[in-house]
Amino acid sequence: SARPRTALNECVKVVVRCRPLSDREKNESYEEVVKVWPERGAVQVYNPKGQDKLFTYDAAYDCSSDTKTIYDEMVRPLVASVLDGFNGCVFAYGQTGTGKTHTMEGNGDDEGIIPRTFRHIWAHIENTASPDVTHLVSCSYVELYLEDVRDLLSKECKKLTIRGQELNGFYIPEMTSIVCKSASEMVRLMRAGNRNRASGRTDMNEHSSRSHAVFLVTVETAHRSTNRIRVGKLNLVDLAGSERQRKTGASADRLREAARINQALSSLGNVISALAENSPHVPYRDSKLTRILQDSLGGNSKTIMIANIGPASYNYDETVTTLRYAHRAKAI
Numbered sequence: 198s199a200r201p202r203t204a205l206n207e208c209v210k211v212v213v214r215c216r217p218l219s220d221r222e223k224n225e226s227y228e229e230v231v232k233v234w235p236e237r238g239a240v241q242v243y244n245p246k247g248q249d250k251l252f253t254y255d256a257a258y259d260c261s262s263d264t265k266t267i268y269d270e271m272v273r274p275l276v277a278s279v280l281d282g283f284n285g286c287v288f289a290y291g292q293t294g295t296g297k298t299h300t301m302e303g304n305g306d307d308e309g310i311i312p313r314t315f316r317h318i319w320a321h322i323e324n325t326a327s328p329d330v331t332h333l334v335s336c337s338y339v340e341l342y343l344e345d346v347r348d349l350l351s352k353e354c355k356k357l358t359i360r361g362q363e364l365n366g367f368y369i370p371e372m373t374s375i376v377c378k379s380a381s382e383m384v385r386l387m388r389a390g391n392r393n394r395a396s397g398r399t400d401m402n403e404h405s406s407r408s409h410a411v412f413l414v415t416v417e418t419a420h421r422s423t424n425r426i427r428v429g430k431l432n433l434v435d436l437a438g439s440e441r442q443r444k445t446g447a448s449a450d451r452l453r454e455a456a457r458i459n460q461a462l463s464s465l466g467n468v469i470s471a472l473a474e475n476s477p478h479v480p481y482r483d484s485k486l487t488r489i490l491q492d493s494l495g496g497n498s499k500t501i502m503i504a505n506i507g508p509a510s511y512n513y514d515e516t517v518t519t520l521r522y523a524h525r526a527k528a529i
């Protein structure tokens with residue numbers, strides 16, 4: 198690229214995960230157009246009409262990889278630094294149906310990043326137990342839909358207001374925060390939040406593809422002997438689907454909604470690429486999403502963006518768009 202190269206920020210990692218062909222895609226004999234070279238962190242997309250496209254990332258995972266591997270290789274060091282008192286953020290990005298929720302929450306045998314994080318935190322707490330240390334783990338769970346921030350741990354998903362400004366940080370004064378005593382309690386909380394998010398909705402899949410879910414874990418570690426408290430915050434984010442809305446057939450409301458979603462995702466991409474390039478100006482203010490995540494993006498925080506893609510030929514355009522977005526977030 199023609200951009201001047203400065204040292205890339207090691208706190209920002211971008212990885213790609215390609216899911217397997219679904220049964221439906223197999224039955225309909227769709228061709229696979231994605232090839233992943235895990236050892237090179239590279240993803241190639243076969244272009245039937247021209248040159249293949251090749252992108253490289255911090256890591257790339259093919260359809261045979263499981264979430265455990267992604268956790269151990271990429272996420273575990275980030276959670277370890279949260280336990281040391283730093284902040285962190287893990288995003289799942291991609292078109293609807295490519296495996297964001299599968300990656301973050303998990304599915305059947307493939308336990309997701311969020312519950313793995315909970316078990317990791319509690320294993321650490323048990324391993325470091327001593328009369329000198331006390332840990333306090335608390336959770337919040339919010340959803341962003343258009344201009345609304347909703348508290349998934351409150352009755353009827355109460356609407357929340359973001360306060361503060363860029364200089365001193367944004368915060369959400371009325372957000373529910375629940376102290377948890379075990380990993381299983383945290384999983385129950387996540388599920389309760391998901392049920393609350395779905396209740397009264399006729400099409401939860403559609404809703405979740407248009408809204409961002411942000412699970413926040415705060416870990417405080419107090420040392421009696423030194424009177425010191427360390428606080429680490431971790432945001433675990435299942436983003437809205439990145440697909441472009443087709444202009445034909447969509448209502449004006451739908452198009453406005455799609456424009457909003459795209460605006461939030463592009464502002465997130467701008468923030469991550471500014472951080473990756475150590476740019477002096479990071480445009481946190483441009484969306485509610487980046488406002489509420491500001492303190493776990495940048496500074497000493499670690500960020501991982503997992504870009505999810507599907508392998509089938511009919512997704513070619515969206516796949517290339519996702520790979521470009523992820524590549525722009527951090528060009529290797």
Ligand code: ADP
Nearest residue numbers: 215216217292293294295296297298299300304
């Ligand atoms: P998204 O949240 O991005 O819309 P989902 O996580 O709901 O996508 O995944 C869509 C479907 O594909 C689900 O049935 C899910 O179980 C399946 N799937 C996604 N990723 C994988 C994977 N890596 N391995 C197996 N199945 C997957």
Ligand code: MG
Nearest residue numbers: 297298299405
């Ligand atoms: Mg989903």
